[in-house]
Amino acid sequence: MKQVARKVVWEGELFDVVVERWGAKVREIVEHGGSVTIVPVDREGRIVLTRQFRESARATLLELPAGMLDPGEIPLAAAQRELAEETGLHGGTWRQLRTVQPSPGFVREPVTIFVAEDLDEGERDLDAGEEIEVVRLTAAQLEAELGSLEDAKTLVGVLLYLRERA
Amino acid sequence: MKQVARKVVWEGELFDVVVERWGAKVREIVEHGGSVTIVPVDREGRIVLTRQFRESARATLLELPAGMLDPGEIPLAAAQRELAEETGLHGGTWRQLRTVQPSPGFVREPVTIFVAEDLDEGERDLDAGEEIEVVRLTAAQLEAELGSLEDAKTLVGVLLYLRERA
Numbered sequence: 001m002k003q004v005a006r007k008v009v010w011e012g013e014l015f016d017v018v019v020e021r022w023g024a025k026v027r028e029i030v031e032h033g034g035s036v037t038i039v040p041v042d043r044e045g046r047i048v049l050t051r052q053f054r055e056s057a058r059a060t061l062l063e064l065p066a067g068m069l070d071p072g073e074i075p076l077a078a079a080q081r082e083l084a085e086e087t088g089l090h091g092g093t094w095r096q097l098r099t100v101q102p103s104p105g106f107v108r109e110p111v112t113i114f115v116a117e118d119l120d121e122g123e124r125d126l127d128a129g130e131e132i133e134v135v136r137l138t139a140a141q142l143e144a145e146l147g148s149l150e151d152a153k154t155l156v157g158v159l160l161y162l163r164e165r166a
Numbered sequence: 167m168k169q170v171a172r173k174v175v176w177e178g179e180l181f182d183v184v185v186e187r188w189g190a191k192v193r194e195i196v197e198h199g200g201s202v203t204i205v206p207v208d209r210e211g212r213i214v215l216t217r218q219f220r221e222s223a224r225a226t227l228l229e230l231p232a233g234m235l236d237p238g239e240i241p242l243a244a245a246q247r248e249l250a251e252e253t254g255l256h257g258g259t260w261r262q263l264r265t266v267q268p269s270p271g272f273v274r275e276p277v278t279i280f281v282a283e284d285l286d287e288g289e290r291d292l293d294a295g296e297e298i299e300v301v302r303l304t305a306a307q308l309e310a311e312l313g314s315l316e317d318a319k320t321l322v323g324v325l326l327y328l329r330e331r332a
Contacts (some may be wrong), residue, residue, distance in 0.1 A: 003194075009176060010175060010176040010183055010194060010239075012175075012183070012194045013192075014194050014271075014272050015194065015196070015272060017176055017178070017183060019178075020221060022221050023191070023295075025219045025221070026179075026293060027222065028178045028179060028180050029221070029222045030180065030181070030196050030222075031272070035269075035271070042192060054267075054270040054271070055169070055186060055193045055195070056193065056195045056196075056267075056270055056271065056274045057189050057267050057270040057271060057274060058274075061267070061270055063221055063270075066271070068235055068271070077174055094304075098316075098321075099316065100316055100317070100318045101220075101222075101223050101227070101316050101318065102268040102269040102273075102318045103201075103268040103269055103277075103318070104220040104222055104227055104229075104235070104316075104317055105180075105194070105201070105220070105222065105232070105272060105321075106180050106181060106198070106222055107222060107268075107269060107273060108222045108223060108224075109269060111269075111318070119239070120323060129189075129190055129191060131172040137209070139186075141309075149267070149293070150264075150265065150266055150267050150270075151267055151270055152266045152267065152268045152269070152318040152319060152322055153269075153318060154276070154322075155264075155266060155326075156320045156321045156322060156325070157316055159322070159325040159326070159329070160321075160325070163325070166332075
């Protein structure tokens with residue numbers, strides 16, 4: 001099956017919407033440039049998360065630090081930039097854990113998940129108007145919080161990280 | 167912070183796009199009616215997955231059975247309908263595992279994940295043009311396949327289910 005027609009029906013700042021024809025199928029697709037998520041571990045072995053109000057979900061969510069790629073940016077650079085901005089953590093040792101698709105039925109948004117360890121502390125650099133609380137949890141505390149996590153990329157990163165340590 | 171303005175900028179079959187103003191922030195949001203995902207366990211203890219080409223991801227993905235809510239449908243009814251259509255499995259014992267947000271930065275799509283056990287076998291009922299392969303894996307085989315899973319809701323469902331059994 002090949003894509004035979006394609007039309008951009010909405011262009012936004014964060015994503016576009018395209019309608020594609022694949023044989024007899026019509027697919028509405030949200031095209032996003034891609035995102036990164038980090039499992040950051042501080043020098044005391046605590047996992048560093050963020051808590052912020054998410055307008056789209058109408059809820060305050062506890063999440064792993066995350067953000068979107070700038071145009072032309074590679075995932076590792078975006079992940080290091082986002083982590084430093086949101087938490088001040090920088091340096092350290094980085095490895096790629098997994099790339100996931102959050103909602104492959106209608107969204108194209110590759111999300112690359114990293115683990116960052118032996119991080120150095122530093123100053124945060126939030127955008128104007130960003131209100132992000134930093135939350136540090138030991139692995140045992142994070143296990144106890146698993147039931148309250150709603151963000152899928154956070155659950156994937158946390159569950160894969162905890163499996164490695166088990 | 168309250169939402170002070172809202173405009174629908176694109177209306178599709180599967181989702182709409184809205185632009186909302188929250189104080190000084192402008193948010194582009196994909197509004198989707200919600201989805202369901204099932205961790206189905208057959209009478210031999212195997213987990214039942216599906217493999218299909220996902221146009222949005224340009225890839226063939228191994229996923230848990232899933233689908234979207236019909237208008238007015240409750241998640242459990244949608245999950246039982248989708249599982250029967252895609253795999254023929256029906257009946258059995260159902261429980262809700264978790265509701266997640268796949269991409270809360272810009273998508274509102276609650277995904278309710280169920281576990282279904284003691285299922286009865288039956289006939290599939292695919293939509294015209296749907297090509298979905300059914301794949302049954304023991305828990306040990308699924309553990310060995312974890313590295314090849316890319317779909318976030320599938321990873322969340324599988325990892326939470328495997329944790330329960332550990």
